[in-house]
Structures are given as structure tokens and as C-alpha cells.
Amino acid sequence: MGDALELMGLTKRFGEKVAVDGVSLHVPAGSFYGLVGQNGAGKTTTLSMAVGLLRPDDGHAKIFGQDVWSSPEQAKALVGVLPDGLAMPERLTGREVLTYLGLLRGLPKATVEQRARELLAVLELDEAEKTLVIEYSTGMRKKIGLATALLHAPRLLVLDEPFEAVDPVSAATIKTILRGFVAGGGSIVLSSHVMALVEQLCDHVAVIDDGRVAAAGTLDEVRGGRTLEDTFVELVGTPGDGVEELSWLTS
Amino acid sequence: MADQLTAPRAASPATTVAATAVTMARMKLAVLRHSRTGQQGQMTLTGVALGGVLALGTLWLSVTQSPEMLAAAYAVWLLGWLLGPVIMGGGDETLKPEHFSLLGLPPRRLATGLLMAAFVGFAPVVSLSALLGLLVAGVRLGAGNALLAVPAIVLQLTLFVLVSKVAVGALSLALRSRVGAIGAGVINGAIVAGLGQIWVFFWAFGETGVPGLVWWLPSGWGLRAVEGDLVALAALAVLDLLLLGLWAALLSRRTGARRVNARPRRPMTASTANGALIAKELRTWSRDLVRNHQLTFALSYGVCFGAAPLILGWNGMLPYAGPIFIVMAASMTSSLYAMDGTALWLTLMTPGATDVRGRQLAWLSAVTPVAVLVTVGFGAISGGPWPLLLALLPALLGGAAGLVPVVSIYGLVPGTDPHKRGGNPLRISEDNNGLTGLAYLMLALVAATGAPAGIVAAQYGWAGVPVGLATGVWCWWFLGRLAEARLRSHGPELLHTMRTGRKAASSRSKRFEDLPKSKQTVAWIGFGLGAIPLFPQGIVACVFLANGQLNHSWFLATYMEPGLRWSVAIGMIVLGVALYGMGLYAIRQPSATPETAATETSAPETTATPETATPETTTPEAPTKAP
Known part of the structure; x- marks a missing residue:
């Protein structure tokens, strides 16, 4: 079996700034792949290009061998995406969002209804039955986003900061769902800047720094004998240097 | 410790207020400096040019005409300040009250600061030059009067700015509830239509010259002050203070949470992809108070515009209320895609669904029943020209349903995501000028789609109806297809525009400047x-x-x-x-092919060196080559 996601030389410039500079990654099928990097390292830009939400200046992205840009229909049917900070159809309830999106994906109505019911129950969103998405809290938004990503039973999940602003109880729920997804043969790519979380969940990891891949491979290959955090800090920066205390806070 | 705490407060309250005001004015100036370029800059330039012409006209009146004419002109300026922001979506919101909510400023100080910032801008400068007419009027009367003009100008300009702020604040409050949104839509539509038909009222009231009312409106008080009426000057000052207080009160209420309609939900009956699209869109139409307001405004405008001449006993314009409603509804909804913001990503990730057709059908089902009812009902009352009406109806409906998606995609003005909007519900985008331009463009284009059928019907009667049907269906089909194709080919670029709030250094503005x-x-x-x-x-x-x-x-x-x-x-x-x-x-x-246009959109640097320019102009073509 080939790669679930293959990125080849993805490049994106915004003005003078090269946000992503020739990123190539291989995400093996069945792997739980973590993408770590500082804020602004290019994680979101890379993932957006990987799934077809942002047109790269150069390079290609393939999902199970299907090119995202030349055969988008096939590629996009295989992937579920949770982008970070994008809007939803805000004036629908959670159930309406899932039902309508499922129908738009071409699923039969009975299937859509059943999946929507189960997803809402598992993600504990069914109590907010009459609440419009615009009134959701940040954590609820993440959960309904995850539900839309799972709805059409994709084989690859691409999740941008899925645990940001999610409370610990919901995070545990999400982790269980994601582990189950991988155990069932699915593949996941997620981005995060919480090292502990990536170490806990992922079996593969790539460190992105300044738009480039600083290291990639299995978790053990990348971190060696140390913690991921130590490796990460060594790869992307030098701690302690040039950081001064805010003297006026302590006086 | 105690010293440190009290130290910042040692300054007198007046100084603190002034410091806040000056800081906010400088912030505004900084923002304006950054938004001088691009399309927004162009729009601003047009506005300033237009305003400049109006200001010159006012000054010309002050030199050559009687004071009545000048008072009338200032009444128009006041009306512009009052209604402009309402029609154009919330007025100047460069600095939002929400930006300062964490600072814990007292409402009056916040209002004063924002007021000061509101004076920094093109509209106040243009108005100030128009108000120099007061000085001219003073000089014509004598030295003392000229001196009086100085405070009069300041107070009058303050009045203009404050009136606009209070109007927007009150409307924002109204738009928190459905009843308020609909009520505001009815009233605004009626006022704007009334202005368009103002000649009817003049005629009806037998006014041949300038109505005496202009002297009594606050817009005339400055002129009265210049003529030596010190009570008017004092009244102007008091009114300014009252409005400032009112505005401060409105600001402190604005930061509260919006109320959202939470009634039991209708059961979902859709079972196909297209049905889901229409249902999704229709639910948004009925729940989004901004959209409620838009449609009610359009209906009220159409009905009032058509009915106004009834005051003169002439019902010839009544049957056109329906067609006018259609045109106005299209204009108000010209930012259809922008209103959903970055939710566009779901459309991009759901290939195969025909988003545009669904939105067209939803738009039609929201507008058509009302349009038909109004047209047929009013047509029956006035025995109206049936061939013309029945020709215009399908032509305009089809034209609007085709143009709304195509204009809102091609001319996309990035909207603010619904959940990130500030306390001003009218404000759906940071680029207000762009939205206004789009609305006017839509007005023009939709009216044009009715022209062929209208002309044929006017000339040959019933022959116009098939023409209207044909052009309507064609517009709906062809323009919809155009929009769908654009959405497919430029989806990521559109999303990027929404995401960054900027036309990705893009297409038109940049290219325009390069021309x-x-x-x-x-x-x-x-x-x-x-x-x-x-x-x-x-x-x-x-x-x-x-x-x-x-x-x-x-x-x-x-x-x-x-x-x-x-x-x-x-x-x-x-x-x-x-x-x-x-x-x-x-x-x-400059854009020879769609491919190169796409390239320009994603490649902001047109001044790049050859090495970087080469991949930008060649590689993106590869991914867009569909199988």
C-alpha cells in the first residue's frame, strides 16, 4: 500500500515572504502523522495546499495517489478536513450542518441521518440541538468541524490544530475517536504545537521550521533517545538566548 | 505603591479625555495610511472626488445664491450623513468600540475618543470644505458674522458626524431582534424611496421654492448663528452634547451579546444534494437578521417608490413596485458569497455539488413570490400595462438570479466571518466602499437585463413577454454557469481572499494600478x-x-x-x-487567459526578480490543467 498523503516540493509565497519552501512529506497509509512547528512556521499553509484549499506556487499533493489539483473529485472524496479558524454555515444547527453536508456529498438520506445522530451523540453535541453554530463555543466549533470531517467516512483525516481550545474531557473523547479511526485502517495528519500531545498520539512526526521540513520520520527516528520537545527546541531555536526577563513585572 | 496607582490619574480628567482622543485619532490616521493603496484606495478616491464636487457646489451656492439655498444644501448634507451609513452598511468603522472594550474606558471618554477619530477621514474633510460656505456667508454679512462662522462650522461638523454615529448605533440595536431588523428595513426603505421621489412631496405641498423647514432643521442652525442668532449657536452646542451622551449610551449597550433566534427548528425534508443546498440557503435567509433587513428594505423601497406618486393621485408608477423590488433586492444581496465568509472551504471540499444553482434557486424562492404578488396586485389596482409588467418580471428575476452569484464571485469583496463580526450587524465586511460599489454595479446590471424585454414590450406589447422569459432564462442559465465555472477554477483564490480579508495582492486592483x-x-x-x-x-x-x-x-x-x-x-x-x-x-x-489570471492572484509580487517570476507565471498552470 502506498502513501495516504504525498507532498512533493510544495511551495507558497506571500509577497516577499516564502511561507512554505519546497515541503515534501510521505504519510504512509495507516499512520498517525504529527506536524509540529512554531506559530507561523507554515503548518496551516502546508495543510491547506495538501487538501486543495490553497493553490501552491509549485509542487504537488496526492491523496492515495490521486492528485489534489488534477483530479480533485477523487482526491477530495477520500479526505476529511478540519481547518483551523474557518467559518461554517453559521446559521444552521449542528444537525442541519451534518445533514445538508452529507446530502451534498451524495450520501443517501437515511445514512446521513444515522451518521449525524451518532456523531452528535459521540461528540456530545446533541444537547445543543437548537443552537446555531454561530452561538457555539470554540471547543464546540472544533467538534462540529471534526464531525463534518468524519461524516463521509474518509480514509484520510487532515486536522489543523484539532485540540486547540478544546476542554480536557472533549479532548479525551476526540483522542479516542482518532485512535479508533487509525486502528480501523484510517490515516491521520494533524498539526499541533503541543509536543506532549503529538508524542502521545502519533507514530510519525515531521518538524516544520520556517517553511521547510527540519526533520521527518517515525517518532523514534526524529526524537532519538530524548523527548520530542528537546529535539524540537534544538531543531528550531536556541532557548535562553536573548530572552530577557520583564523586570518591571517583578519589582 | 499607592503613589504608583494614583500617579496616572493625577492628570485632570479633561487632559485624560484629550489624550485618549488624540491617541484614537492617531490610530485612525495610521489605519488610513495603510489602506491608501489597492482597490479600496481607488474607491476612496472616487468618493472623495465626488464629495469634492458636491462641496464645491455648496460653496458656489454660498457665494452666488440666497441663504435659503445654502440652508437647503446643508439639509441635504445632514441627510447624507444620517442615511449614508445606513444604506452603505454601517458607516465608518475603522476603529470599533469592541477594540477598546478591555481597556475599561468610561463610555463618555470612549465616545469622545471615537468621535475624535471619526473626524479623521475623508468624509469629514469634504464636509468641512462644504461648511466653509458658512464662512463665506459670514463674510458677506460682516466681520462679526465671519467670526461667528468659526464656532458654527465646528459645531455643525460635529453634528454631522454625531448624527451619523447615533443613527448607526440605534439601528445596530434594532437589528438585534427580528422585529427590529424588519422594522428598520421598512423604515429605511421608505426613507430612501421618499428621497428618490422627493419631487412628489414638494409638488403635493405646493412648495415652489425652498421649503421654510430648512431653517428649522439643525442643519440650518449654523447658518442662523452666522446671521447673528446666538440662540441657534447655543442650541447647536447643546444638541451636540446631547447626541454625544446618546451615542455613549448606545456604545455601552452595543458590546453586549447579540440575541439569536432560537425557536424550535423546522424538520428537514431535503433528500437530495440540490435540495440540501436550497434548504441550507433558505434557512440562512430566514435566520440571518442582516438578510431579513436586506429583503425588507428592498420591498419597502419598491412599494414606497411606486406608491409615492399616489399622493398626487397618479398611480402610474405603482405597478413598477415589483420590478423595483427585484432590482433593489439583487443590489442588497450583491455580496451573497462574501456574507458566508470562509465557509466557502466546505464548498471547495465538496466536489460535485453545484453550489451556484442551489443559491440561485434559493434566491428565487425568497424573492419571486413577493415580487409576483406585488406586481400583479398593484398592476390590478392601476390596470397597469400588463405586457410591460409581465415582460419585466421574468427578465428581471432571471437577470438578478444570474447576476447575484456572478457578481458576488467575480467582484468578491471579502466579508467578515459571521462569528467574528463586531457589534454592528450592518457591517459585514471591512471593505465597505467595495460593498457599496458592488451594490451600485448590481443595480445597474440587473436593470439592464430588463431592458430588452422592456423595450420590446413598450413597442410591441405582448411580444415582450416571450422576450422577457427568454432573456431571464438565458441570464439565469448562462450567468449561473459562468459563476459555477469561476468558483471551480478560482475557488482556492476566493477562499484566500476571504481568509486574509485582502484581494490576494490580486487581480483587479493590482492589475489596475499596473495599467x-x-x-x-x-x-x-x-x-x-x-x-x-x-x-x-x-x-x-x-x-x-x-x-x-x-x-x-x-x-x-x-x-x-x-x-x-x-x-x-x-x-x-x-x-x-x-x-x-x-x-x-x-x-x-492584461489578463490574457484564465490561467494567467489565476497566477496573478496567487503571486502577489509582480515586481519580482526574473528567477522568482518564472515559476509564478508557469507552474500554476500545470495544476489547473483538468483531465
């Missing part, structure tokens, strides 16, 4: 002047000719020999279309 000066001039002339021959002198004149009304002074065609009237009116339409076409042609030059 040679001569082409820019051609484009400005085309877009700037096209509307006049096309609409009033062309289409409206046709309508008047068809109805045999030949005494409307503004329309060239009505002055012509009988044999020439139609030729002149149609010639005007052709001229208008040609001017628009000329403008379009001028700006379309």
Missing part, C-alpha cells in the same frame, strides 16, 4: 459615466416614452421630435453599454 495611465482613464470614464446614458437617459426615458409622459425635464429623449424620441433613448442605452464595455475592455487587457 498604463491612459487605460486607467478610459476605464474610469467608462465606469463613471456609463450609468447616466444607460439608466436615466436610456431605460427610464424609454419607460416614460412608452407611457407617453413627455414633460420630464431631465430626459433628453422627451425633448426630441416624435420620430427621434425612440432613437435617442435607445441610442443612449447603446452608448451606456458601450461605455461600460469600454471600461471592461480597458481593464481586461
Whole structure:
């Protein structure tokens, strides 16, 4: 079996700034792949290009061998995406969002209804039955986003900061769902800047720094004998240097 | 410790207020400096030019005409400040009250600061130059009067700015509830329509000159002060203070949470992809208070515009309320895609669904029943020209349903995501000028789609109806297809625009600036002047000719020999279309193919070095090559 996601030389410039500079990654099928990097390292830009939400200046992205840009229909049917900070159809309830999106994906109505019911129950969103998405809290938004990503039973999940602003109880729920997804043969790519979380969940990891891949491979290959955090800090920066205390806070 | 705490407060309250005000004014200045370029800059430039002409006109009145005329002119300026922001979506919101909510400023200080910032901008400067007319009026009277003009100008300008702020604040409050949104829509539509038909009222009240009312409106108080009426000057100052207090009160209420409609939900009956799209869209239509307001405004405008001449006992305009409603509804919804913000990503990730067709059908099902009801009902009352009405109805409905998606995609003005909007519900985008421009463009384009059917119906009667049906269906089909294709080919670029709130250093504005000066001039002339021959002198004149009304002074065609009237009116339409076409042609030059256009959108640096320019202009073509 080939790669679930293959990125080849993805490049994106915004003005003078090269946000992503020739990123190539291989995400093996069945792997739980973590993408770590500082804020602004290019994680979101890379993932957006990987799934077809942002047109790269150069390079290609393939999902199970299907090119995202030349055969988008096939590629996009295989992937579920949770982008970070994008809007939803805000004036629908959670159930309406899932039902309508499922129908738009071409699923039969009975299937859509059943999946929507189960997803809402598992993600504990069914109590907010009459609440419009615009009134959701940040954590609820993440959960309904995850539900839309799972709805059409994709084989690859691409999740941008899925645990940001999610409370610990919901995070545990999400982790269980994601582990189950991988155990069932699915593949996941997620981005995060919480090292502990990536170490806990992922079996593969790539460190992105300044738009480039600083290291990639299995978790053990990348971190060696140390913690991921130590490796990460060594790869992307030098701690302690040039950081001064805010003297006026302590006086 | 105690010293440290009290130290910042040692300054007098007045100084603190002034410091806040100056800081906010400087913030505003900084923002303006950053937004001088690009399309927004161009729009601003047009606005300033237009305002400058109006200000010069006012000054000319002050030099040459009687004070009544000047008072009337200032009444119009006041009305502009009052209604402008309401119509154009919330007025100047460069600095939002929400930005300062964490600072814990007292409401009065916040309001004073924001007021000071509100004075920094083009509209106040333009108005200030118009208000120099007060100085001219003073000089004409004497030295003392000229001296009085100085405080009068300051107070009058403050009044303008405050009136606009209070109007927006009150409306924002109203728009928190459905009843408020609908009520505001009805009232605003009625006021704007009333302005459009103001001649009816003048005629009805037997006013031949300037109504005496203009002296009593606050807009005239400055002039009265200049003429020596110190009570008026004091009253102006008191009114300013009252408005400031009112505004402060409104600001402190604004930061509260919006109330959202939470009634039991309708059961979902859709079972197909297209059904889901329509249902999704229709639910948004009925739940989004901004959309409620837009449609009610359009309906109120159409009905009031058509009904106003009833005051004179003339019902000839009544049956056109329906067509006017359609045109206005299209104009109000010209930012259809922008209103959903970055939710566009779901459309991109769901290939195969025909998003545009669903939205077209939803738009039609929201507008058509009302439009038909109004047209047929009012047509029955006035025994209206049935061929013309029934020709216009399908032509305009189809035209609008085609143009709304196409304009809102091609001319995408990035909207603010619904959950990130501030306390001002009218404000759906950071680029207000862009939205206004789009609304006017839509007004013009939709009216144009009714022209062929209207002309045929006016000339040959019932033959217009099939023409209207044909053009309506064609517009719906062809323009919808155009929009769908654009959405497919440029989806990621559109999403990027929404995401960053900027036209990805993009397409039109950047390319526009890159055009040679001569082409820019051609484009400005085309877009700037096209509307006049096309609409009033062309289409409206046709309508008047068809109805045999030949005494409307503004329309060239009505002055012509009988044999020439139609030729002149149609010639005007052709001229208008040609001017628009000329403008379009001028700006379309640099983008030879869709592929290169896509490249420019994703490649902000047109001044890049050859090494970087090469991949930008070549590689993106590869991914867009569909199988």
C-alpha cells in the first residue's frame, strides 16, 4: 500500500515572504502523522495546499495517489478536513450542518441521518440541538468541524490544530475517536504545537521550521533517545538566548 | 505603591479625555495610511472626488445664491450623513468600540475618543470644505458674522458626524431582534424611496421654492448663528452634547451579546444534494437578521417608490413596485458569497455539488413570490400595462438570479466571518466602499437585463413577454454557469481572499494600478459615466416614452421630435453599454487567459526578480490543467 498523503516540493509565497519552501512529506497509509512547528512556521499553509484549499506556487499533493489539483473529485472524496479558524454555515444547527453536508456529498438520506445522530451523540453535541453554530463555543466549533470531517467516512483525516481550545474531557473523547479511526485502517495528519500531545498520539512526526521540513520520520527516528520537545527546541531555536526577563513585572 | 496607582490619574480628567482622543485619532490616521493603496484606495478616491464636487457646489451656492439655498444644501448634507451609513452598511468603522472594550474606558471618554477619530477621514474633510460656505456667508454679512462662522462650522461638523454615529448605533440595536431588523428595513426603505421621489412631496405641498423647514432643521442652525442668532449657536452646542451622551449610551449597550433566534427548528425534508443546498440557503435567509433587513428594505423601497406618486393621485408608477423590488433586492444581496465568509472551504471540499444553482434557486424562492404578488396586485389596482409588467418580471428575476452569484464571485469583496463580526450587524465586511460599489454595479446590471424585454414590450406589447422569459432564462442559465465555472477554477483564490480579508495582492486592483495611465482613464470614464446614458437617459426615458409622459425635464429623449424620441433613448442605452464595455475592455487587457489570471492572484509580487517570476507565471498552470 502506498502513501495516504504525498507532498512533493510544495511551495507558497506571500509577497516577499516564502511561507512554505519546497515541503515534501510521505504519510504512509495507516499512520498517525504529527506536524509540529512554531506559530507561523507554515503548518496551516502546508495543510491547506495538501487538501486543495490553497493553490501552491509549485509542487504537488496526492491523496492515495490521486492528485489534489488534477483530479480533485477523487482526491477530495477520500479526505476529511478540519481547518483551523474557518467559518461554517453559521446559521444552521449542528444537525442541519451534518445533514445538508452529507446530502451534498451524495450520501443517501437515511445514512446521513444515522451518521449525524451518532456523531452528535459521540461528540456530545446533541444537547445543543437548537443552537446555531454561530452561538457555539470554540471547543464546540472544533467538534462540529471534526464531525463534518468524519461524516463521509474518509480514509484520510487532515486536522489543523484539532485540540486547540478544546476542554480536557472533549479532548479525551476526540483522542479516542482518532485512535479508533487509525486502528480501523484510517490515516491521520494533524498539526499541533503541543509536543506532549503529538508524542502521545502519533507514530510519525515531521518538524516544520520556517517553511521547510527540519526533520521527518517515525517518532523514534526524529526524537532519538530524548523527548520530542528537546529535539524540537534544538531543531528550531536556541532557548535562553536573548530572552530577557520583564523586570518591571517583578519589582 | 499607592503613589504608583494614583500617579496616572493625577492628570485632570479633561487632559485624560484629550489624550485618549488624540491617541484614537492617531490610530485612525495610521489605519488610513495603510489602506491608501489597492482597490479600496481607488474607491476612496472616487468618493472623495465626488464629495469634492458636491462641496464645491455648496460653496458656489454660498457665494452666488440666497441663504435659503445654502440652508437647503446643508439639509441635504445632514441627510447624507444620517442615511449614508445606513444604506452603505454601517458607516465608518475603522476603529470599533469592541477594540477598546478591555481597556475599561468610561463610555463618555470612549465616545469622545471615537468621535475624535471619526473626524479623521475623508468624509469629514469634504464636509468641512462644504461648511466653509458658512464662512463665506459670514463674510458677506460682516466681520462679526465671519467670526461667528468659526464656532458654527465646528459645531455643525460635529453634528454631522454625531448624527451619523447615533443613527448607526440605534439601528445596530434594532437589528438585534427580528422585529427590529424588519422594522428598520421598512423604515429605511421608505426613507430612501421618499428621497428618490422627493419631487412628489414638494409638488403635493405646493412648495415652489425652498421649503421654510430648512431653517428649522439643525442643519440650518449654523447658518442662523452666522446671521447673528446666538440662540441657534447655543442650541447647536447643546444638541451636540446631547447626541454625544446618546451615542455613549448606545456604545455601552452595543458590546453586549447579540440575541439569536432560537425557536424550535423546522424538520428537514431535503433528500437530495440540490435540495440540501436550497434548504441550507433558505434557512440562512430566514435566520440571518442582516438578510431579513436586506429583503425588507428592498420591498419597502419598491412599494414606497411606486406608491409615492399616489399622493398626487397618479398611480402610474405603482405597478413598477415589483420590478423595483427585484432590482433593489439583487443590489442588497450583491455580496451573497462574501456574507458566508470562509465557509466557502466546505464548498471547495465538496466536489460535485453545484453550489451556484442551489443559491440561485434559493434566491428565487425568497424573492419571486413577493415580487409576483406585488406586481400583479398593484398592476390590478392601476390596470397597469400588463405586457410591460409581465415582460419585466421574468427578465428581471432571471437577470438578478444570474447576476447575484456572478457578481458576488467575480467582484468578491471579502466579508467578515459571521462569528467574528463586531457589534454592528450592518457591517459585514471591512471593505465597505467595495460593498457599496458592488451594490451600485448590481443595480445597474440587473436593470439592464430588463431592458430588452422592456423595450420590446413598450413597442410591441405582448411580444415582450416571450422576450422577457427568454432573456431571464438565458441570464439565469448562462450567468449561473459562468459563476459555477469561476468558483471551480478560482475557488482556492476566493477562499484566500476571504481568509486574509485582502484581494490576494490580486487581480483587479493590482492589475489596475499596473495599467498604463491612459487605460486607467478610459476605464474610469467608462465606469463613471456609463450609468447616466444607460439608466436615466436610456431605460427610464424609454419607460416614460412608452407611457407617453413627455414633460420630464431631465430626459433628453422627451425633448426630441416624435420620430427621434425612440432613437435617442435607445441610442443612449447603446452608448451606456458601450461605455461600460469600454471600461471592461480597458481593464481586461492584461489578463490574457484564465490561467494567467489565476497566477496573478496567487503571486502577489509582480515586481519580482526574473528567477522568482518564472515559476509564478508557469507552474500554476500545470495544476489547473483538468483531465
